[in-house]
Amino acid sequence: xxxxxxxxxxxxxxxxxxxxxxxxxxxxxxxxxxxxxxxxxxxxxxxxxxxxxxxxxxxxxxxxxxxxxxxxxxxxxxxxxxxxxxxxxxxxxxxxxxxxxxxxxxxxxxxxxxxxxxxxxxxxxxxxxxxxxxxxxxxxxxxxxxxxxxxxxxxxxxxxxxxxxxxxxxxxxxxxxxxxxxxxxxxxxxxxxxxxxxxxxxxxxxxxxxx
Amino acid sequence: xxxxxxxxxxxxxxxxxxxxxxxxxxxxxxxxxxxxxxxxxxxxxxxxxxxxxxxxxxxxxxxxxxxxxxxxxxxxxxxxxxxxxxxxxxxxxxxxxxxxxxxxxxxxxxxxxxxxxxxxxxxxxxxxxxxxxxxxxxxxxxxxxxxxxxxxxxxxxxxxxxxxxxxxxxxxxxxxxxxxxxxxxxxxxxxxxxxxxxxxxxxxxxxxxxx
DNA sequence: GACCGATCTCTACAAACGTAGAATTCCACG
DNA sequence: CGTGGAATTCTACGTTTGTAGAGATCGGTC
Numbered sequence: 001x002x003x004x005x006x007x008x009x010x011x012x013x014x015x016x017x018x019x020x021x022x023x024x025x026x027x028x029x030x031x032x033x034x035x036x037x038x039x040x041x042x043x044x045x046x047x048x049x050x051x052x053x054x055x056x057x058x059x060x061x062x063x064x065x066x067x068x069x070x071x072x073x074x075x076x077x078x079x080x081x082x083x084x085x086x087x088x089x090x091x092x093x094x095x096x097x098x099x100x101x102x103x104x105x106x107x108x109x110x111x112x113x114x115x116x117x118x119x120x121x122x123x124x125x126x127x128x129x130x131x132x133x134x135x136x137x138x139x140x141x142x143x144x145x146x147x148x149x150x151x152x153x154x155x156x157x158x159x160x161x162x163x164x165x166x167x168x169x170x171x172x173x174x175x176x177x178x179x180x181x182x183x184x185x186x187x188x189x190x191x192x193x194x195x196x197x198x199x200x201x202x203x204x205x206x207x208x209x210x211x
Numbered sequence: 212x213x214x215x216x217x218x219x220x221x222x223x224x225x226x227x228x229x230x231x232x233x234x235x236x237x238x239x240x241x242x243x244x245x246x247x248x249x250x251x252x253x254x255x256x257x258x259x260x261x262x263x264x265x266x267x268x269x270x271x272x273x274x275x276x277x278x279x280x281x282x283x284x285x286x287x288x289x290x291x292x293x294x295x296x297x298x299x300x301x302x303x304x305x306x307x308x309x310x311x312x313x314x315x316x317x318x319x320x321x322x323x324x325x326x327x328x329x330x331x332x333x334x335x336x337x338x339x340x341x342x343x344x345x346x347x348x349x350x351x352x353x354x355x356x357x358x359x360x361x362x363x364x365x366x367x368x369x370x371x372x373x374x375x376x377x378x379x380x381x382x383x384x385x386x387x388x389x390x391x392x393x394x395x396x397x398x399x400x401x402x403x404x405x406x407x408x409x410x411x412x413x414x415x416x417x418x419x420x421x422x
Numbered sequence: 423g424a425c426c427g428a429t430c431t432c433t434a435c436a437a438a439c440g441t442a443g444a445a446t447t448c449c450a451c452g
Numbered sequence: 453c454g455t456g457g458a459a460t461t462c463t464a465c466g467t468t469t470g471t472a473g474a475g476a477t478c479g480g481t482c
């Protein structure tokens with residue numbers, strides 16, 4: 001997928017080796033950007049190919065139909081989950097700050113930030129995107145965060161904290177509204193961390209979400 | 212716009228009166244729904260016209276280009292701002308709960324909820340939408356909320372509270388993730404209100420957003 | 423009943439779209 | 453050096469899109 005990496009025991013009868021030029025990754029990056037910027041219907045094979053500097057037909061050759069390309073776009077870089085998981089390997093009283101810093105850091109990083117933006121935007125535009133986002137949040141992120149919490153109703157707690165972060169990300173990175181957009185990231189973390197901490201380990205109203 | 216309402220002193224030389232059949236409103240409603248469901252690029256004149264039961268060309272006749280139709284779609288029902296304004300006519304210590312209840316109530320109401328959903332979705336898909344949403348939030352909602360606050364840094368406070376509500380709305384109404392989606396609205400209000408209250412009237416870290 | 427402006431429909435066109443297959447270039451291996 | 457399979461491009465088809473203008477229909481006013 002990245003470079004070379006040929007299986008030694010496999011007979012290679014000859015021919016050009018796949019995945020050497022990096023064009024596939026360039027197409028994927030361009031697709032992510034276009035889907036994020038213009039939505040599912042707004043992004044086009046021709047626009048994506050132009051941004052990647054290749055022929056439109058090559059996009060189809062690698063990824064097939066537009067739906068398949070879109071699905072490939074939504075696959076998160078594996079490091080995202082890993083970094084989130086590490087964020088919760090800390091003392092319970094530090095989780096709020098660690099969660100905020102890690103999540104906002106993922107958005108600051110151009111590589112992972114573009115992927116997250118693509119997911120966010122397409123989740124609102126495309127039904128398939130909304131389903132994928134829900135499955136990912138429900139089955140992976142929330143479950144993972146919840147398993148690191150000792151408190152009661154861990155899934156509700158994780159989700160409440162996530163909603164605060166999602167809202168902040170909307171204001172800062174998507175709509176770019178002041179003063180959220182130009183605050184230093186340390187300031188944003190300092191503002192959000194106490195409330196995240198409250199959601200994760202503090203007291204919640206009793207009557208909500210009784211089993 | 213709605214019915215009749217002819218100025219008495221104006222000479223009406225004859226001809227059919229405008230705005231009688233309600234078709235214009237039907238087109239606008241269909242456009243809102245299509246833009247919300249499929250994004251800016253995904254919605255089409257033909258699809259909107261079909262849903263409204265009219266000829267596609269009539270949409271153009273009434274609203275002009277696609278951009279103009281889209282802009283008309285984003286005009287909020289005037290009651291939205293009014294209801295939000297009333298929410299802050301209360302004791303400072305009740306603002307968190309009132310804000311949460313009013314804002315979530317706007318999303319529960321099918322009429323205003325559809326418009327808000329359209330704005331939300333298109334703000335993420337279309338640059339014009341993001342600009343309009345930012346202008347609305349910055350110039351109207353945040354300013355209005357801030358003027359009702361006595362505390363320091365009122366705009367930052369209003370925005371922080373808004374981000375929490377936006378995140379909650381994303382989870383509950385857009386992505387529809389459990390358990391946020393099926394909680395009673397009173398439970399959601401009870402969960403969010405303390406943190407909103409903290410943002411609106413509590414202590415904020417000193418070093419953030421120094422003038 | 424004749425008139426007139428607003429409402430609404432019919433037909434059309436150029437551009438861009440997703441998709442498809444044939445043709446060409448490139449490169450590691452025998 | 454020749455060969456074969458992958459990478460890449462060229463060309464093209466059928467459909468849908470936004471936009472446009474001419475014409476038909478409706479319903480108050482005179």
